[in-house]
Amino acid sequence: MSPKIILFEDNDRLRESLAYLLKMNGYNVAGDFNNCNDAASIARTYEPDVVLMDIDMPGKTGIDGVSLIKEARPETAVIMYTVFEEEEKLFKCLCAGANGYLLKKTPPSKLFEAIHDVVEGGAPMSPTIAKKVLGTFQVKPDSTKYKLSPREIEVLQWLIKGYSIKLIASEMQLAFDTIRSHLKNIYQKLHVNCGKEAIAKALSERIV
Structure with missing residues (x-):
């Protein structure tokens, strides 16, 4: 069975396109929202397997949204889906409980792989983010x-x-x-x- 997905993205055109892309490839998109102010109640209501979360949104940020979702439904996997590559935001997202970190320029095939990886317990990251992470070890x-x-x-x-x-x-x-x-x-x-x-x-x- 395809994982149930919820989208949080304030760019209406991008959110609608992403929802359409996922649905056309057999994914169950249970809902999409332009802010994460009610992320906790949304997680409890829809019980998603995976959430794709933007960071920069009106009201509560995506980092706040991760914390709200993890408190409401810890088993939901959250993948940050963002343009930001800064280490500070990456670390804050991980501390909040994010399971993965993808850049919006990620090809659809890699996005699909990341969704399946995170359902299996992995922590998918875009190559440039992974490189940045590896750089911290030096x-x-x-x-x-x-x-x-x-x-x-x-x-x-x-x-x-x-x-x-x-x-x-x-x-x-x-x-x-x-x-x-x-x-x-x-x-x-x-x-x-x-x-x-x-x-x-x-x-x-x-x-x-």
């Missing part, structure tokens, strides 16, 4: 601050690349429960509550 990484073990650092690196627990276990040839245990230890050491917060902290503090 500036004095310090994994000793939080006393992460070499194995935990490796797990965290896979997590940052957008891999789900299942995929990390496959790549590292370890049991699913072992990876989950490593992640639990990582969260405790980094003083975070979830994978998205761990990614945001690792990137902003250049831990790995």
